[in-house]
Structures are given as structure tokens and as C-alpha cells.
Amino acid sequence: MTFPLEIVTPERIAFTDQVEMVVVPTKVGNIGILPRHISLFAQLTEGILKIKKHQEEYYLSIGGGFIEVAKDKTIVLVTRAVKSTELNEQDILKAKQAAEVALKQKPMGAALTTYKTLYRQSLIDLKLLRRRKQRIH
Amino acid sequence: MANLRLIKRRIKSAQNISQITRAMQMVAASKMKKAQGLAVSGRPYAEKIAEMVTKFVARIDPEQHPLLKENTNGKDLVILITTNKGLCGGLNTNLLRSLQKWFKETELASFQYVTLGKRGETYLVRGKRALLADFSEKIPFSQNIPALTTLITDGYIKGEFKRVEIVYNNFLSALRQEPTHKQLLPIKGLFIPAGQTVEKPEITPLEFLVEPDVESILDPLLFHYLENQVRDAVLQAEASEHSARMMAMKNATDNAREFIELLTLEYYRARQEKITYEISDMVTARLAVS
Numbered sequence: 474m475t476f477p478l479e480i481v482t483p484e485r486i487a488f489t490d491q492v493e494m495v496v497v498p499t500k501v502g503n504i505g506i507l508p509r510h511i512s513l514f515a516q517l518t519e520g521i522l523k524i525k526k527h528q529e530e531y532y533l534s535i536g537g538g539f540i541e542v543a544k545d546k547t548i549v550l551v552t553r554a555v556k557s558t559e560l561n562e563q564d565i566l567k568a569k570q571a572a573e574v575a576l577k578q579k580p581m582g583a584a585l586t587t588y589k590t591l592y593r594q595s596l597i598d599l600k601l602l603r604r605r606k607q608r609i610h
Numbered sequence: 611m612a613n614l615r616l617i618k619r620r621i622k623s624a625q626n627i628s629q630i631t632r633a634m635q636m637v638a639a640s641k642m643k644k645a646q647g648l649a650v651s652g653r654p655y656a657e658k659i660a661e662m663v664t665k666f667v668a669r670i671d672p673e674q675h676p677l678l679k680e681n682t683n684g685k686d687l688v689i690l691i692t693t694n695k696g697l698c699g700g701l702n703t704n705l706l707r708s709l710q711k712w713f714k715e716t717e718l719a720s721f722q723y724v725t726l727g728k729r730g731e732t733y734l735v736r737g738k739r740a741l742l743a744d745f746s747e748k749i750p751f752s753q754n755i756p757a758l759t760t761l762i763t764d765g766y767i768k769g770e771f772k773r774v775e776i777v778y779n780n781f782l783s784a785l786r787q788e789p790t791h792k793q794l795l796p797i798k799g800l801f802i803p804a805g806q807t808v809e810k811p812e813i814t815p816l817e818f819l820v821e822p823d824v825e826s827i828l829d830p831l832l833f834h835y836l837e838n839q840v841r842d843a844v845l846q847a848e849a850s851e852h853s854a855r856m857m858a859m860k861n862a863t864d865n866a867r868e869f870i871e872l873l874t875l876e877y878y879r880a881r882q883e884k885i886t887y888e889i890s891d892m893v894t895a896r897l898a899v900s
Contacts, residue, residue, distance in 0.1 A: 483655045483838070501822050514666055515821035516830060539831060541662050550659055583756065 476508040478524065480533065480549040487533065487554035494525040497540050497549065506542055513542040517551060519593055521601050532557040534601045536594065553594070557605045560598050569595035614884065617877045621870055628866030634697070635859035642784065642852035649781050649842075649849035656842040663835045667797055669818060675828045676767045677836075680796050684772040685720040687742070687762065689794075689840075690734070691778035691847040692727030694746055698851055699858035701787060702729040705779055708789035722771075724758065726751050726844065751844045759837040766795050778843045779850035785857065787850035794839055797832070 475491040496505045498520030506513075517538045524531040538551030572592035580588060672678040690709070692702045706729075722742045725731045731744050743761065745754040765771045774795040779787040820827060 479658075481655050481658050483652050483841070485651050486654055499821055504821065511819055513819040513821065514827070515819075516827050537830075539659075539662065539827075539834075541665075543665075548658055548662065550655065550662065 474508045475526075476510075477546045478549070479546065480522075480535075480551065480554050482536075482551055482554050484553075487556070488524070490526065492524050492526045493528075494523075495547065495549075496523040498522065498535075499540075504540075506540075506547060510542050510547075512544065513540070515540050517549070519590075519597055521597060521604075522549070522554070532601055532605065534560065534594070534598050536590070555598070557601050560602050560605075562599075562602055565595050565598045565602065569599070614877065614880050617873055617880060621873045621877065624866050624870045624873065628863050628870065631859045631862040631866065635856055635863060638852050638856035638859055642849065642856050645845070645849040645852050646781070646784070649845040652842055652845055656838055659835050659838050663797065663831065666831070670824055670828075674824060675832060677763065677795065677832045678797060678828075681766065681769050681772045684770050685722045685740075687765065687771045687774045688721055688723050689758070689762070689774070689776040689843075690723055690725045690727070690730040691751070691776070691843060692725070692730035692733075693847075693851045694728045694749070696729065697858060698855040699861075701779060701850060701854040702727075704787075705777065705789045706730070706733050708791075709777055712791065724761065726754060726758075726847075751848065752841065755837060755841050755844060759833065759840055762795065762840075763833060763836060771795070776840065776843050778847040779854075781846045781849040781853065784853040787854055790846075792839070792843065794836060797835075 475493050478488065478490065478492045478495055479486065480488040494505060494507050496503050497515070498518050499515050500518055503520075504513075504515060517535065517540055519536050520534075522533045522535045524533070533554050533556050535549075535554045536552035538549065540550075541548045568591060572588045572595060575584070575588045576592060667678060688709075692705060696702070722740045723734050724743045724745065725734060725741065726745045728746045731741065731746055734741050745751070745758060748754050762771070762774050766774060773793065775791050775793050777789070777791040780790040782788055
């Protein structure tokens with residue numbers, strides 16, 4: 474049994490298909506959603522989103538956002554969503570380093586939040602990447 | 611002959627103009643592609659979040675958040691998005707005209723304005739309207755979105771604004787842009803087009819889970835929603851600007867070409883006339899001598 478899932482970011486529609494299960498990270502822990510889940514509205518945090526489709530698992534690294542589970546479909550709206558297959562270790566390490574350097578200079582206001590988010594994002598991406606490697610080998 | 615030289619000079623200047631407008635057309639085209647991509651790809655997200663917020667807000671008590679309440683006092687805030695530069699055909703003129711028409715329909719009691727784009731700013735200043743803030747300096751305009759969103763939410767919560775509207779050119783296609791005004795606040799009843807009744811949610815509050823809880827989710831959700839709506843408007847306006855400019859420049863180039871063709875024809879005609887005169891001159895001179 475499956476249900477339609479849509480993951481939308483401001484840049485693109487990252488995922489849209491029938492899935493068996495989706496696990497999303499929220500402030501109070503992970504929430505797993507199966508078909509015929511009760512209507513739900515929740516705030517998501519940065520983290521790893523897991524999709525189960527045809528007995529296979531797919532992972533996405535997501536930014537903060539919201540999820541709405543309705544009777545007919547589930548919509549995930551997040552600031553960013555990158556599939557584990559789209560991640561590149563070098564790029565992430567570079568981004569992480571850039572964020573670390575910028576944070577050392579003690580930026581203020583908007584810049585501080587930007588770099589903090591960038592740093593957290595790269596950490597999550599790395600975690601996801603390691604997990605993917607373990608599964609392959 | 612002086613006439614010949616004059617025509618030649620006019621051809622030259624028309625050629626120069628067509629070269630400049632062609633270059634501007636190219637620049638606008640490449641900018642348009644980028645802006646259009648952003649505007650189009652951001653649309654599904656903007657629509658989804660609007661739908662999500664409306665559905666969510668319909669199910670909860672509006673007293674739970676100041677952004678959902680209706681302010682009885684305060685002013686009407688209009689956010690006007692125009693362009694900084696001209697040379698984009700009737701884009702700004704159409705927008706300002708639609709604004710004027712809308713003013714006639716509503717009462718001009720107490721409007722306040724925030725502008726993005728110098729064209730709108732000068733228009734309002736000339737009309738001696740209450741300009742609250744101008745964000746034209748920071749380019750691209752998308753940099754202003756967080757500040758602008760904070761301004762409207764803070765003002766609304768403090769009760770300074772009764773209503774917040776955003777006025778911009780909606781991007782329909784490269785050939786069509788439509789002056790649009792959209793109500794941002796209060797959120798209530800925002801997405802009910804005229805003549806349509808409110809769709810009652812089928813789900814009773816009991817069958818509806820909210821994580822972590824309604825109070826703590828409303829704040830980020832509403833702020834994020836407003837920011838996204840503003841962002842959508844800015845992106846649409848930017849895409850409209852570049853496509854309008856491209857079309858205007860294309861028309862200018864085409865006109866210059868047509869003009870050059872006409873002038874060239876005239877030039878040859880004048881040249882031929884001159885030669886004919888010279889020949890007949892020579893013939894009459896010979897006849898006179900012999």
C-alpha cells in the first residue's frame with residue numbers, strides 16, 4: 474500500500490511519487506508516516522528524511538520547513554532538499570570549511586544565521602554521505 | 611550635395627542606435643532567462659505554502675496569533691514593486707495606472723507606502739504620498755525580503771497597519787505582464803476569490819494532529835509564509851522587468867532597422883538624381899560648345 478508524497482523547495486520540486494513510508498525529522502524527534510496516517514501538521518528541522526519505496530530506501534538531506542499530512546496526500550515544504558545521490562563530499566567539505574572560517578570571525582545578525590545554517594547543513598550532509606557509504610560497502 | 615551627406619549621417623546614427631538597443635536586448639534576454647527560471651521554479655512552492663497556511667488557519671482559532679487578528683485601527687500599507695531603471699516599455703506606467711485606478715475605487719483615507727524601485731518612489735513623492743520606507747538601493751531586490759517582512763509583521767502586530775497589500779507586475783510570459791495587487795495581511799479569507807464561498811474543512815479539530823503544538827508552530831509558519839509571498843512577488847516583478855525590457859529593446863532595434871532601410875532607399879534615389887543631373891549638365895554643355 475502506498476500514498477502520494479511531494480517534497481517541494483523554493484527552487485524546485487525535489488520529489489513526487491507514490492511511497493510506502495516516509496520518516497521526517499521534527500523538533501521533538503523523528504515521525505514516521507505510513508499510509509492512512511491521521512491528518513498532521515508539523516514543523517520540520519534540518520536533518521535526514523527517509524523514503525521507503527518498492528522495498529528500497531532513499532535519503533534526502535533537508536533544511537527546515539513544514540509537513541502536512543492530509544487524507545489524500547502528504548506535502549513536505551522545506552527550504553532545501555538534496556538527494557543523497559546528488560551530494561558531493563568535496564563540495565560539502567569546502568562549504569563546511571567556509572562556514573567555519575566565517576564563524577570564527579564572529580559575524581553579526583543575518584550573516585551569523587546564514588553561516589550557522591550552512592555549517593549545520595554541511596554536518597547533516599556529511600552524516601548522510603557516511604551512512605550511504607556504509608550501506609554500499 | 612548636402613542632401614546626400616545629411617542622409618548618410620542619419621543612416622549612421624540609426625545604425626548606432628540599433629547597435630546599442632541590440633546589445634541591451636541581449637543583456638535583458640540573458641537576465642530574463644535567469645529571472646524567469648527563478649520565478650517559475652518558485653511558483654509551486656509559493657502556491658503550496660499558501661494552500662497549506664489557508665487550510666491550517668481555517669482550522670484554528672484566529673485569536674491564537676496576532677497576525678491572524680484583524681486590526682481595527684491603523685493605516686493601509688501598500689508595498690509597491692517597480693523597477694529602478696526605465697527603458698522597459700509601458701511596464702511601470704501600466705502598473706502605476708492600475709494603482710491609480712484602484713485608488714479611485716477605494717477610499718484614499720490613510721495609505722502608507724513602502725517602495726522597491728526608484729520609478730515607484732518618484733511617482734509617490736511627486737504625488738506627495740506618505741512614503742514610509744524605500745528599499746531601492748539594495749540590488750538585487752531579493753536581499754531586502756527579510757527586512758521588509760520584519761517591517762510588515764512588526765508593524766501589523768503593533769497595530770500600526772490595518773491591511774498590507776503588495777502591488778507588482780505578475781509575470782505571465784515573456785510577452786505578457788499583468789499589474790497585480792495581492793492582500794498579504796490580514797491572512798483571513800485571503801484566497802477566496804470574489805463570488806466563491808468559503809470551503810469548510812471536513813476535518814474536525816479532534817482528528818487533526820499538530821506537532822509540537824499550535825502556539826509554537828504558528829510563529830515560524832506565518833513568518834515563513836509572508837516572507838515567501840513577498841519573495842514570490844519580487845521574483846515575479848524581476849522576471850517581468852527583464853522580459854519587458856527585452857521586448858522594448860527588440861522593438862527599438864526593429865524600428866531602427868526599418869528606418870535604415872527607408873533612409874538607404876532615399877539615399878540611392880538622391881544619388882541617382884544627382885548623377886542624372888550631372889549627365890544632362892554635361893550633354894547640354896557639349897551641345898552648347900559644338
